[in-house]
Amino acid sequence: xxxxxxxxxxxxxxxxxxxxxxxxxxxxxxxxxxxxxxxxxxxxxxxxxxxxxxxxxxxxxxxxxxxxxxxxxxxxxxxxxxxxxxxxxxxxxxxxxxxxxxxxxxxxxxxxxxxxxxxxxxxxxxxxxxxxxxxxxxxxxxxxxxxxxxxxxxxxxxxxxxxxxxxxxxxxxxxxxxxxxxxxxxxxxxxxxxxxxxxxxxxxxxxxxxxxxxxxxxxxxxxxxxxxxxxxxxxxxxxxxxxxxxxxxxxxxxxxxxxxxxxxxxxxxxxxxxxxxxxxxxxxxxxxxxxxxxxxxxxxxxxxxxxxxxxxxxxxxxxxxxxxxxxxxxxxxxxxxxxxxxxxxxxxxxxxxxxxxxxxxxxxxxxxxxxxxxxxxxxxxxxxxxxxxxxxxxxxxxxxxxxxxxxxxxxxxxxxxxxxxxxxxxxxxx
Amino acid sequence: xxxxxxxxxxxxxxxxxxxxxxxxxxxxxxxxxxxxxxxxxxxxxxxxxxxxxxxxxxxxxxxxxxxxxxxxxxxxxxxxxxxxxxxxxxxxxxxxxxxxxxxxxxxxxxxxxxxxxxxxxxxxxxxxxxxxxxxxxxxxxxxxxxxxxxxxxxxxxxxxxxxxxxxxxxxxxxxxxxxxxxxxxxxxxxxxxxxxxxxxxxxxxxxxxxxxxxxxxxxxxxxxxxxxxxxxxxxxxxxxxxxxxxxxxxxxxxxxxxxxxxxxxxxxxxx
Numbered sequence: 001x002x003x004x005x006x007x008x009x010x011x012x013x014x015x016x017x018x019x020x021x022x023x024x025x026x027x028x029x030x031x032x033x034x035x036x037x038x039x040x041x042x043x044x045x046x047x048x049x050x051x052x053x054x055x056x057x058x059x060x061x062x063x064x065x066x067x068x069x070x071x072x073x074x075x076x077x078x079x080x081x082x083x084x085x086x087x088x089x090x091x092x093x094x095x096x097x098x099x100x101x102x103x104x105x106x107x108x109x110x111x112x113x114x115x116x117x118x119x120x121x122x123x124x125x126x127x128x129x130x131x132x133x134x135x136x137x138x139x140x141x142x143x144x145x146x147x148x149x150x151x152x153x154x155x156x157x158x159x160x161x162x163x164x165x166x167x168x169x170x171x172x173x174x175x176x177x178x179x180x181x182x183x184x185x186x187x188x189x190x191x192x193x194x195x196x197x198x199x200x201x202x203x204x205x206x207x208x209x210x211x212x213x214x215x216x217x218x219x220x221x222x223x224x225x226x227x228x229x230x231x232x233x234x235x236x237x238x239x240x241x242x243x244x245x246x247x248x249x250x251x252x253x254x255x256x257x258x259x260x261x262x263x264x265x266x267x268x269x270x271x272x273x274x275x276x277x278x279x280x281x282x283x284x285x286x287x288x289x290x291x292x293x294x295x296x297x298x299x300x301x302x303x304x305x306x307x308x309x310x311x312x313x314x315x316x317x318x319x320x321x322x323x324x325x326x327x328x329x330x331x332x333x334x335x336x337x338x339x340x341x342x343x344x345x346x347x348x349x350x351x352x353x354x355x356x357x358x359x360x361x362x363x364x365x366x367x368x369x370x371x372x373x374x375x376x377x378x379x380x381x382x383x384x385x386x387x388x389x390x391x392x393x394x395x396x397x398x399x400x401x402x403x404x405x406x407x408x409x410x411x412x413x414x415x416x417x418x419x420x421x422x423x424x425x426x427x428x429x430x
Numbered sequence: 431x432x433x434x435x436x437x438x439x440x441x442x443x444x445x446x447x448x449x450x451x452x453x454x455x456x457x458x459x460x461x462x463x464x465x466x467x468x469x470x471x472x473x474x475x476x477x478x479x480x481x482x483x484x485x486x487x488x489x490x491x492x493x494x495x496x497x498x499x500x501x502x503x504x505x506x507x508x509x510x511x512x513x514x515x516x517x518x519x520x521x522x523x524x525x526x527x528x529x530x531x532x533x534x535x536x537x538x539x540x541x542x543x544x545x546x547x548x549x550x551x552x553x554x555x556x557x558x559x560x561x562x563x564x565x566x567x568x569x570x571x572x573x574x575x576x577x578x579x580x581x582x583x584x585x586x587x588x589x590x591x592x593x594x595x596x597x598x599x600x601x602x603x604x605x606x607x608x609x610x611x612x613x614x615x616x617x618x619x620x621x622x623x624x625x626x627x628x629x630x631x632x633x634x635x636x637x638x639x640x641x642x643x644x645x646x647x648x649x650x651x652x653x654x655x656x657x658x659x660x661x662x663x664x665x666x667x668x669x670x671x672x673x674x675x676x677x678x679x680x681x682x683x684x685x686x687x688x689x690x691x692x693x694x695x696x697x698x699x700x701x
Contacts, residue, residue, distance in 0.1 A: 018567070026568060028536060028563055028564065028568060029565060030492075030562055030563050031562075031565065031585070031591055031599070032590055032613055034565060034588075034591070035590040035592065035595075175489065180490065181490075184490055184492045187492045188495070188615045192614040192615065195613070290540060290541055291537040292490065296540075299537075301537070303541065304511060304512050304538055304542060305488075305540060305541030305542060306488065306489040306506065306538070307489040307490050
């Protein structure tokens with residue numbers, strides 16, 4: 001029986017055997033990691049061809065994760081989007097609260113097949129770290145999570161969750177003390193411990209085969225969403241919208257729609273304080289092709305190849321790189337990428353909370369803000385699917401400070417406006 | 431002008447003819463300042479280094495431990511540029527006539543332009559480049575330009591490298607082969623371990639190129655041990671640490687000169 005939830009790319013034209021999506025991708029890694037990365041590729045190819053692997057993973061995705069995830073229409077939210085119909089793909093309802101679990105369970109099974117006993121991972125918002133710690137608890141694997149020191153502060157709840165699950169969490173104090181530096185430190189660990197350790201990479205970046213493998217584990221998002229929207233709306237959407245940091249939830253949603261030429265694929269990058277301020281992490285909007293963390297892709301860098309420090313209010317999007325397949329989609333024109341500011345994302349976060357009773361992650365709120373724009377562009381006949389990649393529980397401290405929701409008199413970043421569900425939405429969602 | 435790959439080969443052959451290993455020192459450019467870095471390189475040459483690798487500081491040095499990360503940070507905060515790296519190579523070579531290489535992650539060269547980088551490095555008198563995160567499969571463009579400009583392409587091999595892969599790497603490399611003594615990032619270690627000897631033997635089975643060992647060597651005893659089986663001993667973090675620990679720049683220069691002199695004795699002892 002074919003697998004229902006583990007659905008690797010059936011086309012298989014990209015990447016090439018060397019891991020290239022057009023001009024992007026490849027394998028820029030130190031010699032010490034070549035054998036390990038090759039082993040992952042070989043083992044993944046074997047797993048893909050093994051019905052037992054698909055059966056095991058499907059079983060987990062249904063009974064542990066809770067797939068398929070719902071597709072929820074959000075009409076009260078959509079009133080603020082020019083009347084277009086908006087549906088949310090509810091990856092926030094997965095076990096652990098985000099899409100990350102899809103990839104983690106696949107790679108955890110792979111770790112067992114490779115006979116490795118220890119897993120390391122990087123995390124930004126903590127969602128990938130929590131999912132990884134969860135899978136390690138489930139499979140009895142030793143687990144170490146690297147997280148930038150700034151992120152351990154702004155996502156303290158997830159640090160506690162990871163430790164509750166038995167993982168060691170290491171706060172990384174080098175560089176910008178965010179996701180990129182957590183990845184650097186995880187690579188350093190991997191080089192030293194590669195004989196018994198798998199690096200459970202959390203996004204569609206990194207050296208081949210990670211961009212293709214992680215995409216395959218997330219393809220289920222778009223496959224389900226495509227089927228669900230056809231059932232619910234009777235047609236394909238005009239646009240599929242997702243936030244983009246490294247790009248895993250976006251590629252997961254987009255991939256099944258790539259052959260559907262009428263469906264626009266729209267990625268929302270973090271513009272932080274505004275792309276023009278230089279304080280942002282909008283890699284495809286403002287970056288140039290380069291090498292970061294094992295592959296060629298767009299990178300935020302200076303003219304001498306030094307990586308520049310990114311900024312976003314969202315820890316999960318605060319990354320100066322992007323998965324190579326997104327760079328390929330951008331250059332081929334199949335994907336569209338736009339930048340969404342902190343403020344627009346936070347307004348969208350509050351709007352969804354107050355109109356639909358769903359508190360999204362700040363990451364996903366970037367996609368929601370993008371959908372509000374796209375909806376206005378499409379008009380009232382528009383139909384949009386947004387990937388609600390994660391839930392917002394972890395972000396409540398940031399949101400409470402931003403909107404002044406605490407009782408201790410901490411100044412809000414913006415005025416709280418309890419009576420108006422659409423406060424500031426009009427001018428801000430640009 | 432053409433780069434100094436021949437000078438590098440002659441220097442390593444000269445050490446071999448003397449029945450010893452070569453001493454190869456690593457120091458980042460721009461650390462603690464550009465001029466201070468140049469002075470430090472001159473000091474290690476005075477102390478007895480045969481070859482120097484000039485590090486091009488990078489924002490994301492994933493293969494470096496805390497010591498070199500700290501030095502890179504200092505250099506980058508000081509505003510070091512690729513032009514400063516070239517000046518470092520030029521002045522170090524002009525003052526000593528000894529082979530000077532650059533060690534760098536790939537992205538700075540990729541961004542700067544391979545032709546521009548190789549032309550400028552050759553013009554500065556550089557002998558070649560060590561490229562620890564450029565795998566041989568991705569290196570064709572680099573090698574074409576390096577060869578055109580007379581620069582060595584030094585690849586790194588690791589204990590995890592299988593024999594067939596070693597052959598592939600050494601066939602593409604030139605100058606020498608950098609054998610990583612252990613699986614890990616740069617930094618000083620208590621002992622060098624026995625993986626290194628095995629790797630050197632397996633590497634030598636594939637090539638006539640000299641095989642030099644780096645990672646973890648910090649003192650004369652370790653240098654002597656490695657000199658027993660390798661054509662060269664590469665020391666980096668131990669030099670950088672002496673500079674970081676020194677109370678002032680003059681003391682730092684004296685400390686690295688002393689360490690180089692110690693290590694130079696080590697590579698002549700052969701345990």
